[in-house]
Amino acid sequence: MKLEIVTYPAEVLAEPCRPVEEITPEIKQLIENMVETMYEDDGVGLAAPQVGHGIRLITVDRTGPSERKDLRVIINPEIVEREGEVDSQEACLSCPGFQVKLKRSERVRVTGLDADGNDVCIDADELLAIILQHEIDHLDGKTIVDRAGRLKRSMYEKKVKKWKK
Numbered sequence: 001m002k003l004e005i006v007t008y009p010a011e012v013l014a015e016p017c018r019p020v021e022e023i024t025p026e027i028k029q030l031i032e033n034m035v036e037t038m039y040e041d042d043g044v045g046l047a048a049p050q051v052g053h054g055i056r057l058i059t060v061d062r063t064g065p066s067e068r069k070d071l072r073v074i075i076n077p078e079i080v081e082r083e084g085e086v087d088s089q090e091a092c093l094s095c096p097g098f099q100v101k102l103k104r105s106e107r108v109r110v111t112g113l114d115a116d117g118n119d120v121c122i123d124a125d126e127l128l129a130i131i132l133q134h135e136i137d138h139l140d141g142k143t144i145v146d147r148a149g150r151l152k153r154s155m156y157e158k159k160v161k162k163w164k165k
Contacts, residue, residue, distance in 0.1 A: 001036065002033070002036050002037050002040050003033050003034065003036075003037045003052075004051070004052075005037070005041060005050055005051065005093045005094060006049065006050055006051060006052050006094060007094050007095070007096060007160075008095045008098075008143055008145050008156075008160060009145075009157070009160065010094075012052055012053075012054055013049055013094055013138065013141070013143055014141050014143075014146075015049070015054055015141045016139070016140055016141045017047075017048065017049055017054045017055050017056045017057075017139045017140075017141070018054060018055055018056065019055070019056050019076050020055050020056055020057055020075045020076055020113075023075065023113070023115070023116070023117050027055075027057070027075075028115065030048070030051075030053060030057070031057070031059065031073050031115050033051070034046050034048065034051060034057070034059045035059050035071065037051060038059050038061070038064065038065070039061075039064055039065045039068060040065075041065075041093050042064075042065045043064065043065065043093050044060065044061060044062055044064050044065070044127075044131050045058060045059065045060045045061075045131040045132075045134060045135040046058065046059050046060075046093065046135070047135045047136075047138030047139055048138075048139075049138050049139065049141075050093060050094045050138060056075065056076045056077065056112075056139045057073075057074075057075050057076075057139075058073075058074050058077055058132075058135040058136065058138075058139065059071070059073050060072045060073075060074070060128070060131050060132060060135060062128045062131055070128075072114075072120075072122065073114060073115045074110065074112040074113070074114070074120060074122075075112055075113040075114070075115070075117075076112045076113055077110050077132070077136055077139070078110065078111055078112060078136075079105075079108050079109070079110055079132070079133065079136060080109050080110070080111050081107075081108065081109035082105035082107070082108055083105060083106060083107040083108075084105060084106025085103055085104070085105065085106055086103070086104055086105075086130075087101055087102070087103060088101065088102050088103075088104045088130045089101050090102055090130070090134060090144050091144075092134070092143060092144050094138075094143060095143055095144055095145050095156070097156075097159065098148075098156050100144050100145075100147065100148045100152060102144065102147050102148075104129070104130050104133050104134075105129065105133060106125060106129065107123070107124065107129055108123075108124050108125075108129045108132055108133060109121065109122070109123050109124075110122045110124065110132050110136070145157075
């Protein structure tokens with residue numbers, strides 16, 4: 001079932017998420033729904049707070065949405081190593097109409113659990129490294145708007161206020 005994307009400045013996007021303690025049938029269903037939502041909304045990543053759940057869970061597919069050949073589900077992901085620096089032009093399903101150039105680590109190592117509770121360790125570079133950092137930011141209560149410069153952020157916040165009227 002496709003889920004509704006929560007948009008900035010929703011409170012759930014600004015709060016650090018709690019760890020997933022147990023992989024229940026409800027968590028498995030949420031994963032399935034998040035994957036469907038990510039693909040249907042042409043995303044390459046989706047974090048649980050983006051669909052209203054304050055838990056540490058992300059879905060990622062750097063080949064998505066057209067190919068769908070590299071789906072990864074990571075529960076309780078943590079960046080344990082970072083290396084280098086790269087500029088990244090980013091957009092976000094939760095921040096419609098907003099793009100920003102950010103500095104990201106060029107390579108990351110991410111650990112966590114897969115949907116079955118098995119340990120995973122992902123050494124990522126290029127697009128996958130950027131997607132993982134972007135989605136883990138969501139779990140820490142940060143969006144690309146929060147990472148933008150003051151002027152760009154202020155302009156977007158004014159635009160969002162107009163949309164809400």
